[in-house]
Amino acid sequence: MSSMRRLDDAPWLKSGPAARVLTLLNGDGEEARVVGGAVRNALLDLPIVDVDIATTALPEEVTRRAKAAGIKSVPTGIEHGTVTLVVDGHAFEVTTLREDTETFGRKAKVALGRDWVRDAERRDFTINGLSVDGQGLIHDYVGGLEDIAARCVRFIGKPEQRIAEDYLRILRFFRIHATYGAGEVDRASYLACIGGQAGLASLSAERIRVEILKLMVAPGAVVAVNAMVDGGLSLPIFGGVAYTGPFAASISIERALGLAPDPIRRLAALAVAVTEDARRIASRLRLTNAEAKALDSMGHRWWRLAGMSEARARRRLYRLGEERYRDRLILAWARSGDASDAASWHELASLPARWSAPKFPLKAADFIARGIAQGPDLGQVLALAEDAWLAAEFPLDQPSLDAIADQTAARLAREPKS
Incomplete structure (x- = not known):
């Protein structure tokens, strides 16, 4: 059953590069719509980063129409039915409607088709299963509109099946909830994630890293991370203890200091007590050299920063530099568990704004x-x-x-x- 409503206040559907692509691909027996995250974000009044387009037209027809209109086309995923069109410097992934014929993880056999319902049903979450046409009419075959209104993140169809198709969806569930959801996580989806956690071992460290670092800075990270830890999902990811209290504290401290969310700083608060933890996590997540060094620095004797005098703090700042000093101090503050001493910690944290370390003058x-x-x-x-x-x-x-x-x-x- 499809439910429909109109997307109001979406001028990008009427004019501009996205509208031009939709006009190009509609007509002569073919249809195109914007799908996925752009629709979700428009409904939630959030910034739209990428506009992905689905179409009944085959890649060859998409390429032919683009060439006739003088639009550059790049065969970025022909094997998956995807062509990227570049209009006025904006890239649009255009993918022919698909349906799974056999599913076994990420190597599922996919057939190109013309069925909008089947295409929506093969996506991950209901709030990502919406499409909108050039007239602003939203098509919902999976209950996404209702879930967006409730800020509920749940899998399309049977959660166990969706997860078995790609075990990264376990991490995506928590990350998407932390970004777009509200309240507690959907119970059926949550239990399926717990039941499928053994599949995390099949994922590459690089794919896990991307999801975890996005999760760290999501608005609802505390609720989502707590749910992950309670469900026993942190151990197969980090290989060690997760400290949810310091994680939540580090986020509060960032806000108190007016700092932008930082994924590595938050990761340290969640999973690093000593430098050995930092090295293990850097290896398990294949962090970049810069990320690994930052994590290692934060884990190095952070406990020595508690109760520092101004003179000692200046020496630390000189040795570490402003960024490393601040991040290690935040970790020490978050792990202190002493809310009554916030003024002293804040004073130490403000040192870089009050004092600049001189250069060593002797040569x-x-x-x-x-x-x-x-x-x-x-x-x-x-x-x-x-x-x-x-x-x-x-x-x-x-x-x-x-x-x-x-x-x-x-x-x-x-x-x-x-």
Whole structure:
């Protein structure tokens, strides 16, 4: 049964690149509609990022019409019935209607067809199964309109079947709920995810990484992550303990500091207690080198930041740099569990805005002039001098710098050579 309503306030359907593609592909026995996320987001009054189009026309016909209209076409997924059309710098994936003939994971056999109902029924969630034509008429064959109104994320058809087609849908369920849902997760879908969790082992780390990092910054991440952990789904993903309390606390701290959501910072709060955790997660999720280094830095002795004096905090900021200092401090704050000490933590977090670390002013030439030869000794004395400069709270006057240089040069001279 199809239910229909009109999409109001959608000028992009009437004019512009998307409207041009719809006009191109409609007529002469063929039909085209916008499908999936663009329809969902338009109904939820959220930004529309990508506009995907489904059509009854075969890829060859899509390509022929595009060429006749002077529109560039790229065969980005011909084996799946997809051609990408580029109009005024905007890319539109145009896919011929499909239906599954055999389903076994991501390698399901797919036949191109002309049935809008069958095409909708093979999608993942009801709120993603809607389509809208060029006149703004929304077509709903799966109950998506009702679920959008209720902010309910549930699988189309039997959840177990949808999950068995692609086990990544387990993670997508929690991520989509965190982004578009409200309240508790749909129970039938949730139980199916728990029952199918063994299938997560068949997924590539790269695909898991994409979903997890999107989940970390979704608006409803706390509810979704709590549900995942309660259902035993965090262990097969992270391979260790998940800390839901610090995760929720880190999000509150970000907001209190006016910071944008950061997936790696939140991932650290959720799953990193020590650097070994950071390395395990970086390996399991195939994080980029930059992401892995950031996670490792946050996990490195974060507990030492609690109760720091201003002087000690300045030394930490100097050593770590603003970003690493802030992220490690947020992890320490989130794990402290002491809401009564928020003012002290906030003071430490605001240090980079109140104080900029000066550059270490002593140079190699200062020590060569004091008789230190080029080589390992020079590097050692510079490191000793920098430590002394930090301990003296960053003096910049020449007498203090001369005293530090003299003392560290003398100290090196006294140390026995190996």
